[in-house]
Amino acid sequence: MEYALTFEQYQEGLEKGKLLGLHCNTCETFTFPPMGTCRNCNGTDLKVAEAGGEGIISTFTVVRVAPEGKRPPYVVAMAELKEGPSVIGNLIDINPDEADMKLIGKSVKLGSQMVEGDVYSSDDCRVITFSLKEG
């Protein structure tokens, strides 16, 4: 069975500012980022759909000891999208030293940024970013 939405297609979406995921025709659940089956019912009757790009921070950390090739400090966060799924990305437009518990529950706008590949994980690719919404 053909993979519904490959990582390459997902990346092409991010490149164009689209957050491509999968809508399940069986249970109406939205799966994001894409994977082989519906995250709720494991169904395979899926169609490509776009997320609106709004979410709420559910947790975060400031990475200060980074993997080889990464420059700390930076903020990694998890946000729950309006459509239901959660996703991990980098909270940008914030001084990492000012990240504190008040971030949890804040509304964010999703985007993406390029990260460089390395000898292990090959190509450059885009990862999800979160920006705090005004107010």
Next chain:
Amino acid sequence: MREVAVLGVSMTKFGVSEKTNLEMFTEAGLEAMSNSNIESKDVEALFFGNCLGDFEEGQMHMAPFAHAELGLPMSAPATRFESACATATVAIRHAALLVGAGVYDVVLAGGTERATKMGTPLATKTFAMATQSQHEARAGLTFPGVFAMAAHMYSSKYGVDLPELKKNMAEVAIKNHYHGTLNPKAHFQKEIDLDTVLDGMMVADPLQLFDCCPFSDGASALVLAEAGKAKDLVKKPIYVAGMGQASAGSLYLQQDVTRVKARETAVSQAYKEAGVGPDDIDVVELHDCFTIAEILALEGFGFYEFGKAHDAAAKRETYLNGKVVVNPSGGLKSKGHPIGATGAGQVTEIVEQLRGECGPRQVEGARIGLVDTLGGDLGTVCNIILRS
């Protein structure tokens, strides 16, 4: 299924070693066989755990080399297992399943790791390879980062102010370091206090250095056999009462990262098979890779209600002589965490506890013990309940 027993167990000292992965595993394997009163020719299969030999020594496919080092018969297949930090426990579970099923009568299982060889930046990188590569690792998520996110969510979800939670997390490290002083094979054998933890460098907010287990080198191995055979070979076989293993997806799929659902599933399988519940467990070796991880595990086992285990160490309920003794070996935090060997080290501790061989850290009268090992960012949990 036939009843399965653990015979001889062994672990090297955990810490920083100049020995190769194979040398460490050979020492542990030979000792485990000797303690089981068997010879190499008696072993019918090797269940071999290693995670990162590829990066540590440029060595993949280590199992057949370990097999040769130990002088095992060619007819005894040697297979590598990798389940991130749960590697050795998963290897042992599969060994026990195949003995239980009657495929083999006597097998050797365990693991080895030489993590310090990589240095912190590469070790941090390679450990993070056990998160989802495209959607987690590429955003720079690290293992301290995973549990740091769990700690922040725990604070928010249960309304435990972060300074209070951090103090209670520090008490977990203080306890496990204290237990480690009683274990001559522990990576660290020195007591620490609240200031040691709270003055430590920040690794991933809110986790400081002493909230984190070390990168360690070490190996551990044990012999499993059909129970009838075990009784002929050793005085005190320790029986596999129940096991469980469960798998969950990436961290973002789990959403509520204060609940390790794979553990809740795995431990309930183990309880059911063993015919016991949380109140029956006398001693636990659990996966305290970070201080918050011990708190999550205590809740996942059903020892405490969700949101209520954070001050268990502060109240000394998890110390030696406490309500339920947690990580008498010092745990990953103090005994060390050579990831491919960790689970076998946990089983070794529980077996020795149930045999009454643990000296100053002996849990008096321990009859039933629980092993808990978590792999990856909450993706794998394997539990083994042992009884004397």
